[in-house]
Amino acid sequence: MALTLIRPDYDVWKPGEHNGTFHGLPVPRGRGLAWGLPFKRAGAAREVCEAAYRKGLLMETAGPHDEVAQILPPLTVAYAQLEQGLATLEDAVASVAGVETLVA
Incomplete structure (x- = not known):
């Protein structure tokens, strides 16, 4: 497990300035099994992730x-597990906002 702690006053990177994983965007949408599910409302993804965790x-x-x-299943995920995870994600989105608007 890795953990990076950044004081907010030091976290001044603009998109594309930092080459760390997803830190400065753009988030890859569809690289292998790593997908980004963007929402229009700030904080919506955090709420969805919290609902999914519960x-x-x-x-x-x-x-x-x-x-x-972020949707990050392992490359070896079984189809049944993927279906279950996506169903859980769908329920989490619905529980946060009914039908949350995604960015196209």
Whole structure:
């Protein structure tokens, strides 16, 4: 497990300035099994990830305003597990906002 702690007053990177994983955006949408699910409302992805966690699905957020939910299944995921995870994600989105608007 890795952990990076950044004081907010030091976290002044603009998109594309930092080459760390997803820190400065753009978030890759569709690289292998790593997908970013962007929402229009700041903080919506964090709420979705929290709801998913309460249902047993571990997710992370990305973006400077927690507007992207990261979908990061292992490459060896079984089809049934993927279906279950996506169903849990669908329930989490519905529980946060009914039908949350995604960025196209």
